[in-house]
Amino acid sequence: MIEGIFVDGLIFSIMALGIFISYKIMDLADLTCDGSFATGAAVAAVCIKSGLGITLALILGFAAGALSGMATALIHCRLRIPGLLAGILVMTMLYSVNLRILGGANVPLLGVKKFYTEVPRILGFLPSEWASLAGTIAIVLLMKGLVDLFFRTDLGLSVGAMGGNEQVVISQGMNPETLKVIGLGFSNGLIGFSGALLAQYQGFADANLGTGMVVQGLAAIMIGDFLFSTNRISLLTLRVILGSIIYKALMYGGRKYGYLVGITPNDFKLLTGLLVILSLAVAKARSGASDRGARRKAMDKVAAKANGGCNADA
């Protein structure tokens, strides 16, 4: 059972990484996610159904998500409408697109080769649930590595700089629109990939798969924020993954033991939202405190240096 939570949380964490890119790094609240997650799932399901293979299904899931994100970025930049509205538009339009791709409300993936039937077969020496977990960990590490690497490249740094201050990239002769298209493309690519993986794990793709995903992803990111503080990309992404697993574990706990306090799964959306609000409130209080802390640390450093200088003179 515990393996189930981990697999669930890890698949979910790839989506959370996507939201992390748009929300945290690019400072853009992108709601495309609710649509692109299901698009990735739908594309992968149809691919697998038509025998194109698992690898291609995952790649095309990523590509479909990336295209959705780019669409949002282009609408946002070209028509100069707020990113939030652009995301809502694309998300809403994608719902119809997803129904078209699926050819109905859902596509079951029973009795076909998929990631979570093939991995246990290859790793035959492990119990099938543990084999699934191992396969998922490998995929998540690959995706994490990809994100870490991207944000170390010059292009990735520029996307990060744009999130901090758009004027900086303009001053360096870069078109911020291009950077937004690339950033949101990558972000939603990961989200689509996550959907493509989830469809194979749960054995079906559904047009409603993405509903409420943004808020859940934000909750996971914010849980991660509480774990430790850092400004290194590899630790930031690790934090997102850990936060996702904890979030899924909390939800599992809620499903299993919630009845004791009268909570049903119907309340989860409310609780997730409240969790996000609470996290934001705590983070705000903490950032004030840590600003003061950082200033004190810097002052101490200067003081220590001054003392050191005096000692050297003496």
Next chain:
Amino acid sequence: MLTLEHVTKVFYPGTVNEKLALEDISLTVEQGEVVCVIGSNGSGKSTLFNLISGTYPVTSGRIILDSKDVTHQPEYKRAFTIGRIFQDPTKGTAANMSVEDNLITASRKGMRGLGISLNDKKRAYFRELLGPIGLSDRLSDNVGLLSGGQRQALTLLMTVLSNPSMILLDEHTAALDPGNAATVMNLTQKYIEKYSLTAVMVTHNMQFAIDYGNRLIMMDEGQIIFDVSGAEKKKLTVERLVQIFKEIKKKEFATDRGLLAI
């Protein structure tokens, strides 16, 4: 070289809020010239900078940069030749990133690829560059932790790092305390000399405008009312400058009265 030909800027044209911000400005700044721009609030100095760097489109007229018509070029393309520093120290740096990440972003112009440029050699180079502004041991600290003066000094370094041929300084020391302002200004002068930059600088300090640079422009109500350079500028004093300003204003006033009388 920068040339403005009959540049006019009207905000909100055709509405009740219509405002003529710049009126028929023609100006040529030669390569290597250091121009100080003075003028009261609302005289059009910042609008002039916004038009030169491409933040706003012009209403009419042409802007020519290094003998190329850039009137309709977007801001990010003009940024290849123009570096700009704002009054607000937070505008020139990305607070969410470390000092080294900011520097590597600023180290050249144009769109980036998937290469990784930041390495130990670059770090050593950056440390050396940061020496004069006392930030050499803060490479991996986030820029948000720096003070306003440190951020503005870093902005200055980032601006000259990518080799613009011209810099626009929009009262870039006005938000700093006197000590930091002096440091940043000294640094500015050093960089202008070292890289033989063409510079246009807005300042509210008349004495500074007289002492520094080889040309002085006074703006008022969207027009250039006084333009002096070379030996003539050297002879100026603050009193003389104020007197000139009053004389020009009085003449206008007189003609206005004359018009009304008829």
